Amino acid sequence: MKKSFKTSLIAFALTSVLAACSQTTDTSTVTMAAATSQFIEVTDANFAHAETARNYRNWVALGANKQITHMRNLPPRGKDAPTVQMNDDTLYSVVIAEAENGHIKFSIPKTDVYLAVQVVTEGGHGQQYVVGEGDYDLPVETDFAFLIYRTGVEKGIEAARAAQDKISDDTFKFNTYSVQNYNYDEVEEWVSKLTAETQGAVFTYTFPRTSDGITDRHQWNLENANGWGGSSPEVNVANLYSNSVMLDGSKCLSTTFEDPESKYFTSITPYDSARYLMPGVKHVSSNTWTVNSDKTVTVSFNCGADAVNNIDTKGLDFSFTMRYYGVSQKVIDGKINPEKTVK
Structure with missing residues (x-):
């Protein structure tokens, strides 16, 4: 080798x-x-x-x-x-x-x-x-x-x-x-313009596997600008991703959701307004998270070191991306939406 x-x-x-x-x-x-x-x-x-x-x-x-x-x-x-x-x-x-x-x-x-x-x-x-x-x-x-x-x-x-x-x-x-x-530089300008367009609403990726799978060119452009290289969801194999809206980093926020039952693992990662990782900020994943007594999961944002599964964005505004590695059917069916229930 x-x-x-x-x-x-x-x-x-x-x-x-x-x-x-x-x-x-x-x-x-x-x-x-x-x-x-x-x-x-x-x-x-x-x-x-x-x-x-x-x-x-x-x-x-x-x-x-x-x-x-x-x-x-x-x-x-x-x-x-x-x-x-x-x-x-x-x-x-x-x-x-x-x-x-x-x-x-x-x-x-x-x-x-x-x-x-x-x-x-x-x-x-x-x-x-x-x-x-x-x-x-x-x-x-x-x-x-x-x-x-x-x-x-x-x-x-x-x-x-x-x-x-x-x-x-x-x-x-x-x-x-x-x-x-x-x-x-022009490509970067397009990326910035398209990324800004999606910051006011929850954004879910479809990631068609091939060119003939594109049904909405603008949607496809938005997906490439926000998360180039993502995968097309496939139950128990490939991943599904979804983004939250931009959130206030000065507030204590949290979201509670049913176990997504990803085959491999699930992660929650914060990003800045340009969709890049944030200095000194860590993700939370099912490999390490604490599960509630009713088997749901709560992820906290900027709620202090003692808060359950806390992600500290250092006071900076952020959005977060849910990644389901080996996505389950119930996630594909829209039955779990942590990005929509954060408050």
């Missing part, structure tokens, strides 16, 4: 890393006006592709188009993170590889922690989501695929890192992806 590339992501200005990836020539200097004229225009029709290209680009800067790139710690807070709304309950390992004959091949090693692989197309679709040990040969509808390995930290960070070390990247065709020529 080829030794996996190991890298630690620390909180640093991502722009300095991305600058190293920019293309220059020795014979000429391209003016800003000329460069701008060559950009692909961002539109409603191609926003999902543009946002996907932005995420691919961010991970290219970290080497994921050359070999598997491991995050050895939980994601950076704020915009130092390479992807919007990263989950705070697993470690990430990422591959960007060329599909061969319309398929992507990979393996998941045997481990004693949660380990899943999601295959994200160039259109932003999580076309495949698989959990558990095995060799996989799966179709993908675009020329390149972005593979997200999510490794659970339920047994501690060292156990998660040990599981990452078992992942092989021998089956991938690397070094052929080219960063797409969008103006990524």
